[in-house]
Structure formats: C-alpha cells, structure tokens
Amino acid sequence: MNINKIKKQFPIFNNKVHNNDLVYLDSANSSQKPQMVVDRIYDFYTKEFSNVGRSVHYLAVAATNLYENTRTMMQKYINAKDPNEIVFTKGATEAINLVANTFGQKFLREGDEILLTELEHHSNYVPWHYLRKLKGVKINFAEINNDGEITLESIEKSITPKTKMIAITHLSNVTGAILPIKEITSLAHSKNIPVLIDGCQGAPHLKLDMQDIDCDFYAISCHKMYGPTGLGILYAKKKWLDALPPYQGGGGMIREVKKEGISFGDLPNKYEAGTMATAQVIAFGESIKFLNQIGIENIEKHESELTKYGEEVLRKNNSVKLVGNPKNKGSVLSFTLDGIHAHDIATILDEDGVAIRAGHHCCQILHDKLGLSATARASLGVYNTKDDLDKLNESINKCKKIFDR
Amino acid sequence: MDLKELYQEIILDHGKNPRNLRKTENFNKDAKGHNPLCGDKVHVFLKIDEKKNISDISFEGSGCAISMASASIMTDLMKEKKEKEVKELIEDFLQMIKESPEMKTKIISENEKTKLMSLSGVKQYPMRVKCATLAWHTLTSAMKNSQEETNTEKFD
Numbered sequence: 001m002n003i004n005k006i007k008k009q010f011p012i013f014n015n016k017v018h019n020n021d022l023v024y025l026d027s028a029n030s031s032q033k034p035q036m037v038v039d040r041i042y043d044f045y046t047k048e049f050s051n052v053g054r055s056v057h058y059l060a061v062a063a064t065n066l067y068e069n070t071r072t073m074m075q076k077y078i079n080a081k082d083p084n085e086i087v088f089t090k091g092a093t094e095a096i097n098l099v100a101n102t103f104g105q106k107f108l109r110e111g112d113e114i115l116l117t118e119l120e121h122h123s124n125y126v127p128w129h130y131l132r133k134l135k136g137v138k139i140n141f142a143e144i145n146n147d148g149e150i151t152l153e154s155i156e157k158s159i160t161p162k163t164k165m166i167a168i169t170h171l172s173n174v175t176g177a178i179l180p181i182k183e184i185t186s187l188a189h190s191k192n193i194p195v196l197i198d199g200c201q202g203a204p205h206l207k208l209d210m211q212d213i214d215c216d217f218y219a220i221s222c223h224k225m226y227g228p229t230g231l232g233i234l235y236a237k238k239k240w241l242d243a244l245p246p247y248q249g250g251g252g253m254i255r256e257v258k259k260e261g262i263s264f265g266d267l268p269n270k271y272e273a274g275t276m277a278t279a280q281v282i283a284f285g286e287s288i289k290f291l292n293q294i295g296i297e298n299i300e301k302h303e304s305e306l307t308k309y310g311e312e313v314l315r316k317n318n319s320v321k322l323v324g325n326p327k328n329k330g331s332v333l334s335f336t337l338d339g340i341h342a343h344d345i346a347t348i349l350d351e352d353g354v355a356i357r358a359g360h361h362c363c364q365i366l367h368d369k370l371g372l373s374a375t376a377r378a379s380l381g382v383y384n385t386k387d388d389l390d391k392l393n394e395s396i397n398k399c400k401k402i403f404d405r
Numbered sequence: 406m407d408l409k410e411l412y413q414e415i416i417l418d419h420g421k422n423p424r425n426l427r428k429t430e431n432f433n434k435d436a437k438g439h440n441p442l443c444g445d446k447v448h449v450f451l452k453i454d455e456k457k458n459i460s461d462i463s464f465e466g467s468g469c470a471i472s473m474a475s476a477s478i479m480t481d482l483m484k485e486k487k488e489k490e491v492k493e494l495i496e497d498f499l500q501m502i503k504e505s506p507e508m509k510t511k512i513i514s515e516n517e518k519t520k521l522m523s524l525s526g527v528k529q530y531p532m533r534v535k536c537a538t539l540a541w542h543t544l545t546s547a548m549k550n551s552q553e554e555t556n557t558e559k560f561d
Contacts, residue, residue: 339421341469343443344412347530351408359443373444373467402412403421403470 001298007383009034009290020353023388028173028201028332028379029357030223034290037227040283052278053252053269067278070285071268077288078208078218080235084267085210087234087241088276092200093123095219095234096167098271099196100127102244103165110136113162115193117142117150117179118369119172122362124198124219128167138162144369148175148324152183159191166195170202170218174363174375175324176307176332178206185215194240200224204381205303205330207296210235226382227287228280234271241267248273299382303331306380310389317393319400323375331380334361337396340403342374348402349395356392411526411533412470415478420470423477429463438466438543438555440535445472447540449480449547457488462544469536471527476540478520482513483544491548495541501525502537 007013012032013022024032044066050059052067068083075083089095108114114128118141131137142150142158155166166188171178181202185195196217202208203218204225210218217240222231246253246264250273255263264270291299310333314320323334337345342358349356357377360367367373378392432450439446445468452461462480466473479498483491490512497510498521508518527533535557543555 341473343445343469343533343536344471347411347533348408364444367444373446402408403417405414405417 001294001302003302003383003385006294007385009036010383011035011038013383017353017355018351023352023354023391025378025380025384025388025392026355026357027204027224027381027384028361028377030229031204031226031381032383033228034226034286036286036290037283040286041228041279044279044282049279051275063278063282066282066285067276070281070288073285073288074233077291078203078210078220078235079212080210082238085235085238085241087236087268087271088281089232089234089271090230090277091223091232092198092219092221093127093232095217095232096124096196096198097127098234098247099217099219099236099244100131100167102247103194103240104128104131104135104137106243106245108135108137108164111138111162112164113138113140113160115140115142115155115158115163115166115168117154117168118144118366119148119150119169119175119177119179119363120167120365121169121173121198121200122364123200124167124169124196125365141365142168144175144177144366147177147326148172148370149177149326149328150179152180152187155184156187159188159193163191163193166193167198168195169198169200171205171330171332172324172326172363172366173201173332173379174334174361174366174377175326176329176334177324177326178202178328178330180328181215182213185213189214201330201332206300216240222280222284222287225284225287226290227284228277230277231280231284238267241271246270246273250274252276294382302382303380303384306384306386306389307331307333309386310378310380310392313389313393314396317396320396323370323372332377333379334375334377336372336375337399340399342376344403345376345396345399348399349392352391352395352398354392354395411530413523413526415520415523416470416474416526419474419477423464423473425463425477425480426465426473427463428465429461432461432463434547434550436543436546436549436551436555438539438546438557440468440472440539440557442557443469443536445469445536445539447472447476447543449476449540449543451544451547453488459483459486459488459491464540468539469533471524471533471536472539475524475537478524479540479544482517482521486512488548491544495545498541499538502527502534 050063052064194216200221218235220233223229253273346358429450434451447466
C-alpha cells in the first residue's frame with residue numbers, strides 16, 4: 001500500500017497551513033475527502049441533477065438509480081442482509097435519534113432502563129436522555145476500567161431485568177478502546193435485549209459485517225468515512241424497521257394520504273421523509289469505492305501500525321500522558337501535557353500546521369470520570385504517516401519550550 | 406503572528422500561578438461562567454461593602470493559560486474598585502479585545518493597561534477570544550448576582 005499515492009488523492013494536502021504542510025490528525029472529528037468524492041458532487045450538480053423518487057423524466061430516473069445504487073453498495077460493504085436495511089439520515093446523530101425516538105415511543109414504559117457506557121459520545125446519550133422526561137425511563141452507564149475499556153463483564157454487571165436497550169460505541173473517540181460488540185450483542189440477545197452500536201469511529205477504520213456482529217442497529221457517520229457532510233446511515237434489522245413507527249412525516253414516505261388518515265410507504269421510503277441529501281448519497285458511493293480500492297483490511301493494518309508507532313513516540317516523551325491504555329485500540333491518541341492546557345497545545349500545534357482536537361470531544365461523562373477538564377487528541381486516517389507523528393511530537397516539544405520560558 | 410505574542414511572559418506567569426484563585430470568605434455576590442465549546446469553567450466571588458466598593462474578589466475554575474491569566478489579571482485589578490468603575494473597566498476591556506486598538510479608561514494606570522493589553526494577542530486567534538472574555542462576562546453576571554450561568558456562546 002503506497003500511502004504517498006493515496007495521500008495525493010486528497011486535494012486538501014496541496015494547501016499550506018500557516019506556511020507549513022498540513023499534518024491532519026483530526027480524522028476522528030471528520031476525515032478529509034478524496035478528489036473522486038469531490039468530483040462526484042460537482043458532476044452530479046453540473047450534469048445529472050434531479051430530485052429522486054418523484055418524477056418520471058430521464059434525469060429523475062437516472063438520479064434515483066444512482067441514489068439507490070449507493071444503498072446497495074453500502075449493504076454489500078457492511079454485509080447487511082437486505083438493501084432496505086440501509087436508511088439514509090442527515091448524520092449518525094439523526095440515526096440514533098431515529099431509534100431512540102421510535103423505539104422509545106413504541107416499546108418503552110416508565111421504569112424501563114437503557115444501558116449506555118461511560119465512553120459514549122453525547123450523540124449516544126442525549127437522544128436517550130429525552131426519554132427520561134417523556135417516558136420516565138432510567139439510564140444506566142456501564143463503567144470503564146483503569147485502561148479506559150468497556151469489558152463484556154462490565155456490561156453484564158450493569159444489565160438488570162428492566163434493561164430494554166443496550167446502546168454502546170464500537171470504538172471510543174477518546175481512549176480508542178474497541179468494544180467486544182459481537183460478544184456484547186450475543187449476551188444481550190440471550191436476555192432478549194436489542195443492541196444499538198454507535199459506529200461513528202468503527203465504520204471508517206474496521207471491517208464491518210452486520211450479519212456476523214448481529215446487532216440490531218448500527219449508526220454510521222459518512223463524513224468520517226471520506227464522504228460528504230450532512231449524511232449518515234442507520235443500519236437496522238428489517239424486523240425493527242417493519243415494527244417501529246416512522247420517524248419524520250412528509251413527502252416520499254407515504255402511500256396514501258386522505259383527510260381521514262394516512263398510510264405509510266414501504267421500506268426504505270418509510271424513514272426517508274422529504275428531499276434527502278441526494279448529491280451526498282451519490283458521492284458517498286465514491287467513498288465506498290475509495291475504501292474498497294485500498295481494502296479495509298489494509299487500512300486497518302496501516303492505521304494499527306501507525307497507532308503503535310504514535311504510542312511509542314509519545315510514551316518516550318516524558319511530559320506526555322496518554323489517556324487510556326486499551327488492549328484493543330483504534331487509531332486515537334488522546335493525551336495531556338503536564339502544566340499545559342489542551343487548548344493551548346492545540347493553538348501552538350496549529351501554528352506548525354498540525355491539526356488536532358482539544359476539549360472534551362463531546363464526552364463530558366468520560367472526562368468527569370477521568371477527572372480531566374480537557375484532553376488533546378490526535379486521530380489518524382488512511383493518509384497519515386509516521387512522519388506526521390514525528391511532527392506531532394516535535395510540536396509538542398515546542399509547547400514545552402514556550403511554556404517553560 | 407508570533408506565538409510568543411499570544412503567550413507573553415505575563416500571561417504564562419498568571420496562567421501558571423493565578424492570583425486570587427480561592428473562594429472569598431463571606432462573599433455576597435457570585436456567578437458561574439462556562440465555555441461549553443472547550444469546557445473552561447470559572448466561578449467569580451465578590452464581597453461588596455456598604456459603599457459599593459469591591460473589598461474582595463476571587464475566582465475558582467479551570468481552563469487554558471489564556472482564560473486563567475485573564476481571570477487572574479482581572480481580579481487583581483478590580484480590588485478596591487467602585488461598582489461603577491468595574492462596569493467601565495469591563496466595557497473598555499471587551500471593546501479592546503473585540504476591536505479597539507487600546508483601552509480608553511482613565512481609571513487605571515498605563516502599567517495596568519499594559520497588563521490587560523497583553524491579552525490582546527487573542528485577536529489573531531478568533532477561536533480563543535472567548536477564553537480571554539469568559540471571566541469578564543462572568544464578573545458582569547456576578548455584579549448582578551445572576552443565578553444563570555454565563556455561557557460564552559450567548560455573546561458575540
């Protein structure tokens with residue numbers, strides 16, 4: 001795998017940041033876009049644009065086919081049983097809100113419990129929080145261990161007879177811990193509890209097989225997968241999409257509308273009300289092609305090697321403390337520096353063209369637990385190299401120089 | 406823009422060893438401030454006497470060097486000031502951080518103005534302006550004894 005060749009496909013790296021080459025270490029936040037994805041959006045709008053699923057003219061039919069083609073590509077990419085199990089949303093956040101809202105409406109009652117973990121991003125907590133007020137539902141959090149991991153035992157300990165849903169991250173965006181989601185799903189199913197996986201950090205980096213994992217729901221953020229913003233995907237088992245009520249009402253999701261009543265359309269239309277992010281869906285097809293061209297196994301291997309290298313480099317740096325030490329770790333390196341706040345680190349690194357994230361990374365529960373108000377986070381994508389991590393380390397040393405004056 | 410201009414010695418000094426980082430005994434006014442984007446938190450305590458003078462001011466909180474230095478320099482400066490003067494200083498400081506090249510007030514010495522001007526480096530870093538202003542907005546709330554937490558996202 002030739003990383004330089006891959007990196008050349010990303011036009012953003014032709015630009016300088018503060019007169020430096022860009023060292024982009026914020027892919028857990030959002031990934032950069034390959035030229036083929038950018039071109040696809042341009043081509044669609046300039047040559048092929050029409051709304052989908054409505055009109056019968058040439059452009060409308062062609063656009064509809066392109067749109068549905070991405071659904072099928074995604075079905076294959078994650079090995080879902082049926083293309084109708086792929087629902088397009090405006091993001092992973094909306095995908096989780098869709099499930100929390102419809103599942104809560106239909107299946108939850110006062111006193112029922114939802115099990116999350118302390119690692120969850122706000123997008124996999126806040127949607128469930130609404131059900132506290134609306135339905136009197138209780139939310140429990142499985143606890144992390146000292147390495148910042150969630151183990152099967154921690155989940156098992158937290159399940160009660162009232163647990164009605166387990167909603168957990170695939171890969172922590174702070175500690176990098178990869179959860180044993182297949183084992184957790186199997187345990188949950190043995191107790192008749194459905195499982196939602198927040199796959200925002202899992203999907204861009206790990207091989208996915210929905211039929212093997214067997215989870216009930218899997219939420220995906222397309223802009224973290226080298227795709228456009230404004231697009232997410234909810235994978236849901238067909239039995240759930242049939243059983244749950246529609247989420248939003250509007251055009252496209254209905255069968256018959258009368259003054260007396262309304263009947264809803266079939267899948268996947270039932271959950272795709274209104275004009276969808278058509279250009280983004282079609283361009284996301286190119287993101288899947290991009291991932292397939294390299295091969296997710298190769299990406300996993302490359303990123304895993306880089307993560308190990310990054311850990312080594314940062315461990316040698318005495319003033320750096322890595323956050324979390326999971327055995328099974330994704331390409332996230334969160335850290336703190338003695339006496340220097342994460343935001344000061346991020347500003348100083350930025351001057352060298354090194355883009356990282358600083359703050360609580362939408363994980364306040366976890367930061368409270370760790371007793372940290374903010375952490376700095378370097379996260380990797382397919383275009384990163386060892387050189388990027390060396391530059392990160394050099395810039396960290398510069399922080400110390402500035403602060404030790 | 407040189408990073409050394411943003412992280413001037415005086416800022417590093419106050420950032421690393423903030424003055425008045427404690428809780429005023431028998432405070433009679435206070436307010437909390439929060440920057441939800443970065444998690445910076447500050448809690449300002451005031452003791453205002455019968456003549457409406459600030460007899461003591463202190464703060465608790467955590468945050469970056471800029472926000473800690475700003476709170477530290479601010480609390481140092483506000484001691485023994487009259488309520489009216491505090492308002493004038495806050496307005497003048499915020500004006501300087503946003504657009505004005507200098508501070509206009511005559512309440513404080515040139516030396517003290519220079520201290521405050523050391524925070525003007527954030528002008529070049531739009532994302533960091535809120536770090537410098539959090540304590541000041543919170544002080545405004547404290548003067549009103551506002552129970553509502555100051556939130557930097559509600560200000561320009």
